[in-house]
Amino acid sequence: MSETGSPNLKPVADLNENEARRELAQLAMDIAYHDARYHKEDAPEITDAEYDRLRHRNEEIEARFPDLVRKDSPTFRVGGGLKSGFGKIKHVRPMLSLGNAFSDEDVAEFVARVRRFLGLEGSEDVEILAEPKIDGLSASLRYENGRLVYAATRGDGTEGEDITANMKTLKDVPHVLKGAPEVLEVRGEVYMRKDEFLALNERQESAGNKVFANPRNAAAGSLRQLDPNITASRPLHFFGYAWGDVSAPLGATQAEARERLAELGFSLNHPAKLCVSVEEVIEYYRMVDHQRATLEFDIDGVVYKVNRLDWQERLGQVSRAPRWAIAHKFAAEKAETIIEAITVQVGRTGKLTPVANLKPVTVGGVTVSRATLHNEDEIARLGVKEGDTVRIQRAGDVIPQVLEVVTDGGGAPYAFPSACPECGSDVERAEGEVDWRCTGGLICRAQAVERLKHFVSRDAFDIEGLGTKSIEEFWHDGLIRHPADIFALKAENLNGKEGWKDKSITNLLDAIRDRTEIPLDRFIYALGIRHIGQTTAKLLARSYGSYTAWENAMHAVSAERKANPDEHKKPELIGTHYAELVGIDTVGMTAADSLAAFFGEEHNIDVLASLAAVLTVTDVETPSTEGSPVAGKTVVFTGTLEKMSRGEAKARAESLGAKVSGSVSKKTDYVVVGADAGSKAKKAAELGVAMLSEDDWLAMIQAS
Numbered sequence: 001m002s003e004t005g006s007p008n009l010k011p012v013a014d015l016n017e018n019e020a021r022r023e024l025a026q027l028a029m030d031i032a033y034h035d036a037r038y039h040k041e042d043a044p045e046i047t048d049a050e051y052d053r054l055r056h057r058n059e060e061i062e063a064r065f066p067d068l069v070r071k072d073s074p075t076f077r078v079g080g081g082l083k084s085g086f087g088k089i090k091h092v093r094p095m096l097s098l099g100n101a102f103s104d105e106d107v108a109e110f111v112a113r114v115r116r117f118l119g120l121e122g123s124e125d126v127e128i129l130a131e132p133k134i135d136g137l138s139a140s141l142r143y144e145n146g147r148l149v150y151a152a153t154r155g156d157g158t159e160g161e162d163i164t165a166n167m168k169t170l171k172d173v174p175h176v177l178k179g180a181p182e183v184l185e186v187r188g189e190v191y192m193r194k195d196e197f198l199a200l201n202e203r204q205e206s207a208g209n210k211v212f213a214n215p216r217n218a219a220a221g222s223l224r225q226l227d228p229n230i231t232a233s234r235p236l237h238f239f240g241y242a243w244g245d246v247s248a249p250l251g252a253t254q255a256e257a258r259e260r261l262a263e264l265g266f267s268l269n270h271p272a273k274l275c276v277s278v279e280e281v282i283e284y285y286r287m288v289d290h291q292r293a294t295l296e297f298d299i300d301g302v303v304y305k306v307n308r309l310d311w312q313e314r315l316g317q318v319s320r321a322p323r324w325a326i327a328h329k330f331a332a333e334k335a336e337t338i339i340e341a342i343t344v345q346v347g348r349t350g351k352l353t354p355v356a357n358l359k360p361v362t363v364g365g366v367t368v369s370r371a372t373l374h375n376e377d378e379i380a381r382l383g384v385k386e387g388d389t390v391r392i393q394r395a396g397d398v399i400p401q402v403l404e405v406v407t408d409g410g411g412a413p414y415a416f417p418s419a420c421p422e423c424g425s426d427v428e429r430a431e432g433e434v435d436w437r438c439t440g441g442l443i444c445r446a447q448a449v450e451r452l453k454h455f456v457s458r459d460a461f462d463i464e465g466l467g468t469k470s471i472e473e474f475w476h477d478g479l480i481r482h483p484a485d486i487f488a489l490k491a492e493n494l495n496g497k498e499g500w501k502d503k504s505i506t507n508l509l510d511a512i513r514d515r516t517e518i519p520l521d522r523f524i525y526a527l528g529i530r531h532i533g534q535t536t537a538k539l540l541a542r543s544y545g546s547y548t549a550w551e552n553a554m555h556a557v558s559a560e561r562k563a564n565p566d567e568h569k570k571p572e573l574i575g576t577h578y579a580e581l582v583g584i585d586t587v588g589m590t591a592a593d594s595l596a597a598f599f600g601e602e603h604n605i606d607v608l609a610s611l612a613a614v615l616t617v618t619d620v621e622t623p624s625t626e627g628s629p630v631a632g633k634t635v636v637f638t639g640t641l642e643k644m645s646r647g648e649a650k651a652r653a654e655s656l657g658a659k660v661s662g663s664v665s666k667k668t669d670y671v672v673v674g675a676d677a678g679s680k681a682k683k684a685a686e687l688g689v690a691m692l693s694e695d696d697w698l699a700m701i702q703a704s
């Protein structure tokens with residue numbers, strides 16, 4: 001995934017505008033990805049601490065470049081989309097997230113901000129209600145005339161998943177309330193106790209089912225079951241700590257409202273404390289941190305809430321969080337243990353991740369037996385070896401991390417494998433990169449499934465009816481191991497398979513047959529070669545014209561590269577084919593090397609040959625630019641485009657015969673100005689070059 005989380009980032013103060021814009025775009029994408037993994041799939045890939053670091057970085061850059069804040073900035077968003085299969089419920093009042101404090105100073109600043117906002121005199125106290133921050137997932141229960149009418153998850157804050165039937169199976173959720181306001185939405189956290197989580201995982205494991213990474217994932221996965229009977233069989237609890245739509249106030253303060261919720265029959269999260277100074281708040285934080293390991297449930301911090309509800313009202317909210325509350329996060333939980341072995345895992349893109357296999361140890365109530373070592377450099381930095389005693393940490397834990405070596409076990413230094421442990425292909429580490437990768441591509445088992453998914457995806461072969469689940473299933477059954485196997489599928493392979501009926505089988509086989517003829521650019525893109533996205537695939541297809549020409553050239557490129565592995569600056573020194581490839585517009589040496597590596601692997605050649613045998617790859621015609629209003633014109637794109645990516649805009653313009661340039665000069669015919677355009681727009685105005693908005697441009701080229 002992203003490289004943005006890496007510690008060697010430029011300080012925000014040193015970023016220029018372009019770098020900032022680029023990083024914000026990357027962060028928006030990465031955070032949205034991790035939000036979906038975490039909130040929608042209940043399967044995060046990075047630790048909470050890493051995730052928080054991404055968000056923090058985003059906030060810092062936005063604070064320094066307020067003009068660059070994107071419309072899709074994570075700052076404006078809560079959660080990560082809704083799981084399909086559930087009905088949707090629109091929240092009468094939004095369900096927000098919380099701002100974060102990581103240090104005592106952050107907490108003092110929070111209280112100071114509240115005081116400033118309210119214009120309080122120095123003598124007036126701000127009472128703060130402090131309570132544990134349970135690591136579960138929030139839910140809203142709507143009662144009308146004392147009856148539970150529906151329950152929803154937070155979702156994206158505006159709309160949540162309908163989990164009424166599921167919530168009704170929780171013992172902590174009353175179906176009827178006595179003496180409640182006519183309308184009352186109770187909000188709180190659904191969670192699983194630590195002991196119950198461990199027991200559930202044991203049951204899951206012995207039944208051969210999925211085990212959960214932590215109590216939060218277990219709770220989220222158990223609650224969001226399409227079959228409420230499954231939810232009923234899982235040990236879930238609910239704490240009430242807030243409310244949404246209410247027809248009459250629950251009290252004048254947060255503390256009173258809590259009392260009221262308890263009277264109505266809800267469980268409250270403890271220990272809670274009413275504090276009057278920053279010192280008291282911090283003292284509470286330390287106390288709870290101390291008790292953390294002995295609490296029945298996982299917490300990831302404490303929450304401070306301004307006690308007076310009239311003040312809460314006045315303070316209101318910023319985009320995604322109330323101004324009157326903040327979460328003070330705990331540092332990660334740590335423990336010491338021995339590294340029994342270091343093994344290597346192969347990821348979806350062929351990335352090799354070293355993993356420390358640990359002597360099992362309990363960290364904050366969870367048994368840990370593996371920890372990531374990230375990459376070769378990290379192993380060197382830590383100086384870890386098999387047999388060493390290390391300190392590990394678990395932070396909102398996905399995979400725990402190794403922090404440092406405590407005692408040297410006297411073993412030999414760790415040597416990274418030179419062949420992929422999954423498929424035996426060579427591994428390579430490109431200049432300037434930290435990761436080793438398997439070059440096995442389509443043949444590597446670890447990568448194959450993901451590559452197959454890419455192969456059939458919309459912009460590649462676009463085979464309708466062959467979804468993620470089917471690919472995984474067919475892979476498992478041995479039906480589809482290589483892309484060419486797709487084209488050998490027969491009705492009898494699918495007959496009797498669960499979920500496949502005559503009609504869907506016919507549809508799938510038709511869809512596959514439809515794709516046996518495919519344009520070269522799609523074919524190249526479908527191979528999923530690293531660094532070869534759609535735009536580059538199009539450029540390659542157009543430059544080489546035919547499959548045969550492209551294939552021959554790539555073999556030549558690969559041979560040239562093999563003969564000159566150490567040249568990293570001058571493509572001409574590597575060879576004429578290599579230089580020609582790099583000479584194609586935006587194709588750089590990174591992409592060229594990736595193609596060379598792909599064609600350097602015997603397995604990939606086999607895959608290509610078997611595909612070529614069953615497919616007709618059609619030549620890409622140089623588009624006719626006759627009648628194109630922009631043929632022969634020089635165009636510059638600047639600023640953030642909203643309707644298309646830069647690459648897409650460029651490819652489109654070029655297909656219409658325009659020349660796309662990176663800088664504005666007197667020769668420029670049009671400058672297409674997106675949001676937050678900077679110096680180029682200014683220069684265009686000075687030179688009197690025609691400036692078009694993105695919409696103007698689209699209207700102009702669509703007319704052709």
Ligand SMILES: NC(=O)c1ccc[n+]([C@@H]2O[C@H](COP(=O)([O-])OP(=O)(O)OC[C@H]3O[C@@H](n4cnc5c(N)ncnc54)[C@H](O)[C@@H]3O)[C@@H](O)[C@H]2O)c1
Pocket residue numbers: 034035037038039044045046047048049051052078079096097098131132133134135136137138154188189241242269300303327396
């Ligand atoms: N690892 C990942 O890939 C990943 C991705 C997304 C989010 N996350 C993690 O999820 C969290 C961010 O998600 P978030 O937007 O839900 O914010 P949050 O969990 O930091 O804070 C908001 C939530 O806290 C909960 N909460 C618990 N106790 C509470 C209390 N006493 N009072 C009020 N609220 C209480 C509520 O559910 C509320 O929605 C962070 O911890 C982040 O690290 C991780």
Ligand SMILES: [Zn+2]
Pocket residue numbers: 346420421422423424425438439440441444445446
């Ligand atoms: Zn491999």
